[in-house]
Amino acid sequence: MNDSFRGARVVITGGLGFVGSNLARRLVECNAEVTLVDSLIPEYGGNLFSVAGIEDRVKINIADVRDPHSTDYLVQRQDFLFNLAGQTSHVDSMQEPETDLEINCRAQLSILEACRRRNPKIKIVFASTRQIYGQPDYLPVDENHALRPVDVNGINKMAGEWYHILYNNVYGIRACALRLTNTIGPRMRVKDARQTFLGVWIRLLIEGKPFEVWDGSQLRDLTYVDDAVDAFLLAAQSDEANGKVFNLGGGPVVSLKQLADLLIEVNGSGEYVTREFPPERKRIDIGDYYGSFERIRSCLGWEPKVPLREGLSRTIAFYRQHLNHYL
Amino acid sequence: MNDSFRGARVVITGGLGFVGSNLARRLVECNAEVTLVDSLIPEYGGNLFSVAGIEDRVKINIADVRDPHSTDYLVQRQDFLFNLAGQTSHVDSMQEPETDLEINCRAQLSILEACRRRNPKIKIVFASTRQIYGQPDYLPVDENHALRPVDVNGINKMAGEWYHILYNNVYGIRACALRLTNTIGPRMRVKDARQTFLGVWIRLLIEGKPFEVWDGSQLRDLTYVDDAVDAFLLAAQSDEANGKVFNLGGGPVVSLKQLADLLIEVNGSGEYVTREFPPERKRIDIGDYYGSFERIRSCLGWEPKVPLREGLSRTIAFYRQHLNHYL
Secondary structure (H helix, E strand, O other), rough: OHHOOOEEEEEEEOOOOOOHHHHHHHHHHHEEEEEEEEEOOOOOOOOOOHHHOOOOOOEEEEEEOOOOHHHHHHOOOOOOEOOOOOOOHHHHHOHHHHHHHHHHHHHHHHHHHHHHHHOOOOOOEEEEEEHHHHHOOOEEEEOOOOOOOOOOOHHHHHHHHHHHHHHHHHOOOOEEEEOOOOEOOOOOOOOHHHHHHHHHHHHHOOOOOEEEEOOOOOOEOOHHHHHHHHHHHHHHHHHHHHOOOEEOOOOOEEEHHHHHHHHHHHHHOOOOOEEEHHHHHOOOOOOOOOEEHHHHHHHHOOOOOOOHHHHHHHHHHHHHHHHHHHH | OHHHOOOOOEEEEEEOOOOHHHHHHHHHHHHOOOEEEEEEOOOOOOOOOHHHHHHHHHEEEEEOOOOOHHHHOOOOOOOEEEOOOOOOOOOHHHHHHHHHHHHHHHHHHHHHHHHHOOOOEEEEEEEEEEHHOOOOOOOOOOOOOOOOOOOHHHHHHHHHHHHHHHHHHHHHHOOEEEEEEEEOOOOOOOOOOOHHHHHHHHHHHHHHOOOEEEEEOOOOOOOOOOOOHHHHHHHHHHHHHOOEEOOOOOOOOEEEHHHHHHHHHHHHHEEEEOOOOOHHOOOOOOOOOOOOOOOHHHHOOOOOOOOHHHHHHHHHHHHHHHHHHHH
């Protein structure tokens, strides 16, 4: 895989974020020419420390994807666009629905319009989310499952994903989407639960404080970030992927309580308290979720390689060393 | 039914449009207090002539639903909101996707936010569209059919519909959506094909010019506007409808060629030419479509009453008399 990105011009929106920065690191190893676009809005996932050590090998361009003028320029002369910028907080999307719409819908449309006008030969991989399925009818959820988002974020991400597929189908701008499930690993946001509940668990664990597990019975699957990066690269390289959506996943399926126990076991110490769901979360909760990643396995040969325990161990090790940069 | 709207305060967005003005006429008969909100943008469906004869019995408020300030005021003190304002042209949505997004997504969210903040007891009926299904997997299409919109308009209407269902489910703001199929009748836009292909057919027929039938083999179902109005009123009255989406429909299913022949037969004269699909339409075409309206029949007791031939006859009669007001 490494060779196919050598010298390729790659732009990553949300490039200073969790998945974006891990993807950037891999692409730098592949000798790609990488431009990272990020707004560095404090409430979102961007963090300059996440590119520590590769700063001189990437171009960092601070811009917000809601700004169509910078977008219009930045997609030009690029071979690949990894389109990862997004508002990820479900609760925030209910409290500020128009902000979520601006980022997750309108900016996506303007990115695609920029590609159509300026660079229709670009290949786009879009970071979508399993949130758009809503409460599953059946498990594991595959890509044919109905989309019934339960929060504003889910609706807007669904629209954003469809714009990509539409531009592929109508204009031939090669695009596909990965529906990410909970992704974990170094460089995730741990300051709060805006990106993933696990971030704040790990932060509190390392700070020696008890973390909160809400309910605890819900089932989840998790993808280690290096595996997610693999999926983005495979999807970018494959014309088989064009116009398609793919679930990511990972095993084993765990309840939140099992996950909390495993986290403490891997860490060697720690404690948590079980709480009722806060009402503002309960009303947008999706219940149990785990996905089937059979489509991406058969179409692109992807499968998760990093076991959950190993992923948690690497993540804890990273934040033991670098927590101060993420607070 | 008439009694249940007596004295009710009702606001209709898109109230000077095709369905909106027909709905307004019925509500005036029911002695409702009716406010019509419309932007009267020339490219859209609003037309002051459509409320000729009831001008003094409705309140006409010229405002664009993209203006959150007027929306915030106008939803207050209302019992019912019939939310019909929308950009309806599929081709326009591809040429100006952000305009479509502003009207069909963002304005919808701001209308719902206004209701949440100012008038959470309001009941909302949203005008959605069968366009969100995309190319059908099976016929007739029921509400469980996957949503796979094939144009920007379809994506944005899908999001707009979901916002309504979400605000019903999360905030208890009673809302439901009707997925309209081709609707025909007096006061539809006939100047061009922005609202419905049938409008421009009827215009040319009355002007004694040949109209164009593209391809001609595609199957469609059509709803006469009085039947659509029935559905809006039934949905508004019923708490059974809350949180649900309903297809409308109508029989018989016809090919476009059969419809063209029937139109000429009803008119007593006329001619058409069959053409290939223009490319900008072909790439967003949905193929054959007709829907099942079993859900609204069993849940709300709705069914279409006006036969297709009768609907065409009434429509032609209206435009023979009033065509000049719609050019």
